[in-house]
Amino acid sequence: MRNIFYLFIGVLFFSACSNDDYEKILPKNPALAVQIPENFPAVNAAYYTNTPTEFGVALGEKLFNDKRFSTDNSISCASCHIQSHAFADDKPRAIGVANREGIRNTPPIQNLAFMKFYNWDGSKLQLEKQAIVPIITHEEMDSSLSQVIAKISKDEDYTALFIKAFGDEEITSDRIYKSIAQYEYTLISANSKYDKVVRDKTETFTETEQQGYEVFQQKCASCHATALFTDQSFRNIGFPLNTNTNETGRARVTGNLEDYMSFRVPSLRNIAYTAPYGSFGQFNTLKEVLDYFDEGVLEADNLDPIFKENNNSIPLTEQEKEQLIAFMHTLSDAKFVSGK
Amino acid sequence: MKNIKKYILLTLTVLAIVSCSDDDSAPVANNVTLSFTNTFNDTPIVLGDATATEATENTSAAGQVHHFAELKYVISNIRLIETDGSEIPYHINNLDKGATVINQAKPQSLNYVLSDIPTGDYKQIKFGLGVRSDLNVLDETKFPNFYAAAGENDTEMMWEWGTGYRFTKIEGFYDADHKEMSIHTGSTIDDDEEGNFIQGVDAYRDITLDLTENAIVGSKAPKINIKADFNNLLSGKSNTITLTSGSGMNDNATPNVHTAVQMMKFVDNLGGNGQSDTKGMFSIQGVEN
Numbered sequence: 001m002r003n004i005f006y007l008f009i010g011v012l013f014f015s016a017c018s019n020d021d022y023e024k025i026l027p028k029n030p031a032l033a034v035q036i037p038e039n040f041p042a043v044n045a046a047y048y049t050n051t052p053t054e055f056g057v058a059l060g061e062k063l064f065n066d067k068r069f070s071t072d073n074s075i076s077c078a079s080c081h082i083q084s085h086a087f088a089d090d091k092p093r094a095i096g097v098a099n100r101e102g103i104r105n106t107p108p109i110q111n112l113a114f115m116k117f118y119n120w121d122g123s124k125l126q127l128e129k130q131a132i133v134p135i136i137t138h139e140e141m142d143s144s145l146s147q148v149i150a151k152i153s154k155d156e157d158y159t160a161l162f163i164k165a166f167g168d169e170e171i172t173s174d175r176i177y178k179s180i181a182q183y184e185y186t187l188i189s190a191n192s193k194y195d196k197v198v199r200d201k202t203e204t205f206t207e208t209e210q211q212g213y214e215v216f217q218q219k220c221a222s223c224h225a226t227a228l229f230t231d232q233s234f235r236n237i238g239f240p241l242n243t244n245t246n247e248t249g250r251a252r253v254t255g256n257l258e259d260y261m262s263f264r265v266p267s268l269r270n271i272a273y274t275a276p277y278g279s280f281g282q283f284n285t286l287k288e289v290l291d292y293f294d295e296g297v298l299e300a301d302n303l304d305p306i307f308k309e310n311n312n313s314i315p316l317t318e319q320e321k322e323q324l325i326a327f328m329h330t331l332s333d334a335k336f337v338s339g340k
Numbered sequence: 341m342k343n344i345k346k347y348i349l350l351t352l353t354v355l356a357i358v359s360c361s362d363d364d365s366a367p368v369a370n371n372v373t374l375s376f377t378n379t380f381n382d383t384p385i386v387l388g389d390a391t392a393t394e395a396t397e398n399t400s401a402a403g404q405v406h407h408f409a410e411l412k413y414v415i416s417n418i419r420l421i422e423t424d425g426s427e428i429p430y431h432i433n434n435l436d437k438g439a440t441v442i443n444q445a446k447p448q449s450l451n452y453v454l455s456d457i458p459t460g461d462y463k464q465i466k467f468g469l470g471v472r473s474d475l476n477v478l479d480e481t482k483f484p485n486f487y488a489a490a491g492e493n494d495t496e497m498m499w500e501w502g503t504g505y506r507f508t509k510i511e512g513f514y515d516a517d518h519k520e521m522s523i524h525t526g527s528t529i530d531d532d533e534e535g536n537f538i539q540g541v542d543a544y545r546d547i548t549l550d551l552t553e554n555a556i557v558g559s560k561a562p563k564i565n566i567k568a569d570f571n572n573l574l575s576g577k578s579n580t581i582t583l584t585s586g587s588g589m590n591d592n593a594t595p596n597v598h599t600a601v602q603m604m605k606f607v608d609n610l611g612g613n614g615q616s617d618t619k620g621m622f623s624i625q626g627v628e629n
Contacts, residue, residue, distance in 0.1 A: 045533035116532070123501060125532040125539070132503050136478050144487070146480040173479050245587060248599045253502070253528045255541040255600030260589040301589075 037190035055164035060183025070141035086270035092281025212327025238297025400574035406514035411444035417468035435486035470507030522594035545611025572621035576609025
């Protein structure tokens with residue numbers, strides 16, 4: 001008993017001390033000036049609790065590219081989220097450690113600060129809560145936070161970066177989540193030809209692109225809305241079904257049958273770099289997607305009303321498809337995918 | 341500084357009281373063992389593979405014969421209620437110390453020993469089937485022992501995409517042709533930064549059971565015998581369930597029960613609906629003082 005009492009007094013003593021004379025001068029970690037495009041919707045409220053800093057972002061980028069996040073040190077976040085593919089990849093479904101195949105197509109990582117939902121089924125509402133998913137998932141990195149921290153804590157580069165980013169060298173899960181999210185917040189793509197035409201008015205569409213833009217507004221823009229080209233809703237649009245037994249779309253999160261096989265409307269930005277398309281890579285080309293819409297989608301009880309009201313299809317002439325594809329190519333941001 | 345003095349005084353007083361009771365003949369605290377018996381009605385469950393003859397068979401209200409090959413569930417948030425109504429929480433915010441995985445295949449897991457329960461007479465027990473949302477994150481650094489007990493990534497007591505633990509995991513077979521049944525439960529609940537939007541399902545269930553007689557903790561360490569009647573899985577107070585195989589949106593035997601779609605019916609049957617039923621499949625068989 002006595003020991004516990006002394007320990008208690010001891011703890012009080014130390015904590016009292018640290019309140020008074022602890023005034024360490026921390027290295028400067030300036031806030032990063034993130035350019036928020038004027039035509040974009042509001043950022044996720046979580047962003048304001050974790051605004052990017054110079055060293056937070058540098059740390060996040062290093063972590064994003066670190067293969068020690070996977071159990072056998074074979075893949076990093078960047079192995080599937082490849083910059084030249086707008087931080088997606090070119091495979092139908094993501095390939096994790098030991099060539100394990102996941103159930104869904106790798107989503108591009110762009111403009112995430114402006115998203116209200118993360119993952120195709122929207123299972124996470126803050127980016128800071130998302131990073132754990134690929135780390136622990138069997139078909140992705142198959143690791144754990146303790147494993148990751150044990151591996152990187154021996155690395156002096158990280159010690160230095162954690163001090164600069166967070167004030168001391170302690171590596172915690174929360175700091176890992178925060179710094180990766182900060183890095184991802186900076187991945188903003190808003191310099192496509194579309195932006196230069198519509199927002200900056202410094203360029204003009206070709207005739208085909210302009211016609212595509214008009215068809216797009218008429219037949220696509222109710223879902224692919226705003227400057228993000230997604231209204232961030234979840235819809236079942238009757239795409240060929242993923243027969244993987246764990247797939248039910250957003251219903252897997254909500255438990256509502258109305259959400260069965262519904263997925264977040266994908267942004268169309270940089271769509272030319274992110275083939276194949278669909279939640280599990282059902283389509284190899286944009287043309288295949290448009291042909292499918294034109295020919296008619298699968299019937300479902302919860303098929304999106306827009307399709308139900310139009311005989312389960314989006315009728316498109318061959319010329320309209322060409323025009324749409326030309327327009328969608330104006331959403332390519334060459335600077336973003338080259339990293340220059 | 342004034343506050344600190346107050347704390348020291350308070351600590352001294354508490355210590356004084358605690359050390360006083362040290363002198364008495366009865367110990368200040370003792371163990372309480374929670375002993376779980378998993379049954380179909382009154383018959384203890386024996387596990388077995390598809391064609392095992394020794395496996396305990398059960399027939400549901402809808403007439404489906406079934407048996408289990410694997411049976412696991414998580415117990416956490418344990419509280420004992422004294423006869424005067426005061427609640428003694430047992431490491432309710434620490435999964436390493438206060439949560440366990442009951443695994444029918446591991447007999448030693450069926451007895452969970454609560455240590456250092458204060459001397460007193462207890463009339464009721466409360467516990468959770470599953471893990472409370474505020475603790476339900478698959479971050480190994482938070483509760484490494486429970487994380488290991490839940491089986492890291494290979495015993496499938498984890499929902500990686502939901503980043504939470506699986507609360508119940510049942511593998512088995514049903515109907516004469518031994519079709520596979522695979523029923524997993526877990527929470528998917530999440531809220532946004534400002535708490536304005538909540539999505540997903542909460543599969544955690546709080547259970548309240550009156551003890552058949554008071555558990556008297558003191559010179560003796562009582563044992564509370566708890567029955568978990570898995571007849572409730574398909575034939576519960578909330579739902580009468582008919583299993584169907586397939587991958588359609590209404591199929592429930594396997595595999596899309598791994599998702600939230602059909603899962604909540606099983607959750608309510610096993611753990612109660614959280615309102616009119618706070619017992620679910622659980623009952624007290626007796627108390628051994």
